[in-house]
Amino acid sequence: MFGTQxxxxxxxxxxxxxxxxxxxxxxxxxxxxxxxLHQDYAQPDELRHxxxxxxxxxxxxxxxxxxxxxxxxxxxGVHVHFAETDEDARQTILTxxxxxxxxxxxxxxxxxxxxxxLNPFLIENGVECLESDLGEFIIQLDDDIPSHIVKPIIHxxxxxxxxxxxxxxxxxxxxxxxxTITRRARIFLRKKYMDAQACITxxxxxxxxxxxxxxxTNEGNSRFGMAPAPLHIALVGIEKLIPSEADLxxxxxxxxxxxxxxxxxxxxxxxNGPRSANQPDGPEHMHVVFLDNGRSSVLASNCxxxxxxxxxxxxxxxxxxxRQASGHAYRxxxxxxxxxxxxxxxxxxxxPEFADLPKASTLCGACxxxxxxxxxxxxxxxxxxxxxxxxxxxxxxxxxxxxFALLATSPNLxxxxxxxSKAMNHLPLDVAPIKPLQDWLGQRTLPPSKGGxxxxxxxxxxxxxx
Amino acid sequence: xxxxxxFRKISAATAALKIKAPRPxxxxxxxxxxxxxxxxxxxxxxxxxxxxxxxxxxxxxxELVEFLTKSGQLRGYCDPLLYERIGAPLAAAGxxxxxxxxxxxxxxxxxxxTRASGAIAESGTLILDDEHTxxxxxxxxxxxxxALLDRAAIHRTISDALAALGNSPNIIWVTGPSKTADVxxxxxxxxxxxxxxxxxxx
Numbered sequence: 001m002f003g004t005q006x007x008x009x010x011x012x013x014x015x016x017x018x019x020x021x022x023x024x025x026x027x028x029x030x031x032x033x034x035x036x037l038h039q040d041y042a043q044p045d046e047l048r049h050x051x052x053x054x055x056x057x058x059x060x061x062x063x064x065x066x067x068x069x070x071x072x073x074x075x076x077g078v079h080v081h082f083a084e085t086d087e088d089a090r091q092t093i094l095t096x097x098x099x100x101x102x103x104x105x106x107x108x109x110x111x112x113x114x115x116x117x118l119n120p121f122l123i124e125n126g127v128e129c130l131e132s133d134l135g136e137f138i139i140q141l142d143d144d145i146p147s148h149i150v151k152p153i154i155h156x157x158x159x160x161x162x163x164x165x166x167x168x169x170x171x172x173x174x175x176x177x178x179x180t181i182t183r184r185a186r187i188f189l190r191k192k193y194m195d196a197q198a199c200i201t202x203x204x205x206x207x208x209x210x211x212x213x214x215x216x217t218n219e220g221n222s223r224f225g226m227a228p229a230p231l232h233i234a235l236v237g238i239e240k241l242i243p244s245e246a247d248l249x250x251x252x253x254x255x256x257x258x259x260x261x262x263x264x265x266x267x268x269x270x271x272n273g274p275r276s277a278n279q280p281d282g283p284e285h286m287h288v289v290f291l292d293n294g295r296s297s298v299l300a301s302n303c304x305x306x307x308x309x310x311x312x313x314x315x316x317x318x319x320x321x322x323r324q325a326s327g328h329a330y331r332x333x334x335x336x337x338x339x340x341x342x343x344x345x346x347x348x349x350x351x352p353e354f355a356d357l358p359k360a361s362t363l364c365g366a367c368x369x370x371x372x373x374x375x376x377x378x379x380x381x382x383x384x385x386x387x388x389x390x391x392x393x394x395x396x397x398x399x400x401x402x403x404f405a406l407l408a409t410s411p412n413l414x415x416x417x418x419x420x421s422k423a424m425n426h427l428p429l430d431v432a433p434i435k436p437l438q439d440w441l442g443q444r445t446l447p448p449s450k451g452g453x454x455x456x457x458x459x460x461x462x463x464x465x466x
Numbered sequence: 467x468x469x470x471x472x473f474r475k476i477s478a479a480t481a482a483l484k485i486k487a488p489r490p491x492x493x494x495x496x497x498x499x500x501x502x503x504x505x506x507x508x509x510x511x512x513x514x515x516x517x518x519x520x521x522x523x524x525x526x527x528x529e530l531v532e533f534l535t536k537s538g539q540l541r542g543y544c545d546p547l548l549y550e551r552i553g554a555p556l557a558a559a560g561x562x563x564x565x566x567x568x569x570x571x572x573x574x575x576x577x578x579x580t581r582a583s584g585a586i587a588e589s590g591t592l593i594l595d596d597e598h599t600x601x602x603x604x605x606x607x608x609x610x611x612x613a614l615l616d617r618a619a620i621h622r623t624i625s626d627a628l629a630a631l632g633n634s635p636n637i638i639w640v641t642g643p644s645k646t647a648d649v650x651x652x653x654x655x656x657x658x659x660x661x662x663x664x665x666x667x668x
Contacts, residue, residue, distance in 0.1 A: 021650070028651050040499040047496060056487040063476045076635060082469035134657060135648035151648065158649055178649040182657055189658060190607070194572060210631075220606060220644040220659030227602045228569060238472065243489065249497040249625035263502065264589045264624070264641045266519075267659070273635030281569075281602035282636060292468070296475035300482065 004439050005356040005396060011325035012442070018155045022147070022326045025154040029317035032261030033370065040263065051250050052374030055308035058208075058241050059299060065208040065241045066290070072211030076273035079287045086116035086293050093118065093200070093233055094125055096287050100231050102127060102197040106189075108215070108222035109133040110202025111149060111311055112235045112291050114333035115346070118200070129200075130192050132221040134185050141168045147327030147335060149313035150259045155326050189221070199225035199283070203236045204310065205251055209244040211272040213288070216255065216265035223267050232271075232283035237291050239307040251310060254372035258312040294346040303380045306341045308373040315367035315377060321360050330357055337367035341380045344387075355393040358384035418452030425449055494625035499588060508587045508620045509667060515590030519642030520655060521663040527552055530612065530666060531559045534577055537662070539610050542577030543567045545600040548614055551668070552579055567604045578604035578660075582613035583637075585620045585665065586627045591641045592665055593627065595634035602636075611660040613640070615667050 037044040058065055070080050081096075083089035097105070105122075107113065107129055119140070122129040131140045135152035139145065141164045146152030153161070162176035171184050201222050203213040213234055215222050226232050242251060256262040275282030298307055316322045316336030327335025332343040332354070340361060344354040358381040367377040388395065407413050425448045430441060480486070505511045513523040524530050534540065534556070541562040544553035553563040567575065583598040585591060592613045594605060605611050621627040631637060644659030655661045 025651050040502060050490060050492055050496060053487060053490045057489045060480055060483055060486040062480060063473055066476070082472050084468040084471050088468050134646050153648055161649060178652045179654050181649055182646060182654040186656070186658060190572065194569060218644070219646050219657035223638060224606055224658045227606060245628050245631055246625070248628050249494055252624060253497050264591060264639065266641050266645055268639040270631065270637040271635065276596035276635060279596040279602065292472045296472060296479055299476060300479035
């Protein structure tokens with residue numbers, strides 16, 4: 001009946017090298033975000049709160065804004081599709097690709113595509129699908145999964161990458177200089193862009209008024225992928241909407257600073273149609289696939305605030321659990337605090353499978369403080385813990401609390417327990433053959449019991465007289 | 467099928483809300499960064515912020531010739547509409563300038579000269595759109611991208627630039643050279659796009 005939670009097991013066995021990479025990368029991210037945001041704004045919290053209320057307003061009127069976005073896009077010659085499930089989205093995309101006889105494409109980083117496992121599906125169906133963001137490209141070479149929303153290879157170091165390049169034929173010799181690694185990827189990927197028949201992207205934001213998709217990259221991979229390709233397919237979560245282009249000033253200023261400590265991401269692209277008639281480069285055909293995949297159910301739940309998320313990764317960087325455990329411990333493309341809320345909700349029928357994630361938090365609140373859209377993540381974690389309890393999801397690592405409850409509600413029992421507790425100091429707890437106890441003590445040192453000294457001390461104290 | 471189902475679920479979810487958040491009213495000035503906007507001359511503010519992201523502002527064709535020659539970027543593309551003003555003087559200085567971009571030879575162009583439709587002082591951003599940029603690839607594949615910028619087209623803030631976004635189906639804001647920090651957080655410039663981003667203001 002006792003066991004351990006999967007996330008704890010993972011954190012315990014993580015390799016030192018990987019843990020160091022995650023810790024260094026995330027701590028640096030937190031530091032940079034803080035510096036830039038506070039250097040540039042006297043009251044950065046005002047902006048975060050405003051962004052949160054714009055998103056709340058949009059989500060509370062989502063049907064209207066989604067209709068408006070659909071009309072704006074359709075009027076500009078964009079084909080709009082709706083996918084209720086991950087399977088619908090994969091099939092919709094495959095159908096479009098087949099209509100255009102696409103057998104090879106490049107893809108710029110998209111969390112929605114990770115969520116629906118688009119790559120393996122397309123490859124199974126005979127479409128060569130190459131990730132073009134440097135980090136995602138390396139993930140694909142290693143058949144790995146991203147461990148951070150904006151820094152997918154935060155868990156890797158240069159030596160591992162250099163070995164992968166050599167093994168997969170991207171490079172002819174071993175060289176782990178980051179500049180050389182980047183140049184080699186540049187040369188390799190350019191050929192692929194020029195040869196691709198389509199480009200798949202996600203979208204960071206979608207403006208309902210003009211239908212403009214906003215796609216940001218630092219590397220320029222989505223721009224390069226789309227320039228020679230005749231077909232662009234964008235996979236967009238229905239929660240990505242904001243009312244108008246004017247609101248982008250709020251979101252763009254927060255997104256870059258929160259994600260990477262930049263005022264703006266290098267390439268911020270606004271797209272609401274196929275290329276202009278006078279422009280030789282860029283897609284002639286554009287499709288937008290709106291993805292639900294559980295989002296409308298989240299909207300109906302008491303955790304709907306999580307749909308404000310703009311995928312900046314700031315909560316991952318700052319989270320003490322994420323830093324120790326890495327994103328992979330969360331068993332979904334979304335790791336860290338955002339993943340602990342999103343995975344159990346999005347993959348609704350698999351809730352019990354992810355119900356341990358909301359417990360992997362100290363509820364310290366740092367994720368809420370850094371969130372650019374002011375999501376009260378600790379509150380949502382508590383609501384999900386409550387949901388697990390109500391739905392009686394088994395909790396293998398939970399220590400039975402009934403004996404404690406009995407002690408704590410009976411002063412006499414408590415007193416005698418206290419006086420006996422000194423005896424615990426002489427028990428060899430560290431070798432006791434109780435698995436959950438061992439797991440617990442493996443990460444902690446129990447202070448010696450003082451046997452109720454505090455209560456005795458309290459009795460001798462008097463209320464100060466005034 | 468999916469469309470109707472999704473809209474049905476959304477309206478059920480939002481109809482059940484007791485309070486619907488109103489659309490917040492705010493002044494765009496809340497998004498402005500005072501330190502970033504320090505100064506009175508828009509070109510100076512723009513150049514300072516562009517320099518902060520490792521881009522350069524050049525103020526004459528002679529400066530451009532010097533930069534390209536010194537950095538060994540001797541062959542490139544120039545928007546035919548800019549040939550007389552920029553391309554010809556570069557050619558006269560011994561550089562090889564082509565006015566057609568052949569995608570198959572994407573690696574032959576060491577520099578690409580195109581027009582920007584505007585810029586943003588607050589962030590050091592160049593604005594390119596489908597109407598002004600003769601070829602998207604020419605502003606992307608060369609190591610050096612030179613964008614000709616009309617100083618009258620510099621917007622003061624990001625919110626000003628958004629208000630004037632226009633109707634082009636494709637607009638891109640470029641804030642410095644292409645970069646990554648994917649490998650151990652170390653900054654490397656020139657990932658897929660240019661390693662040098664230049665604003666040429668004549």
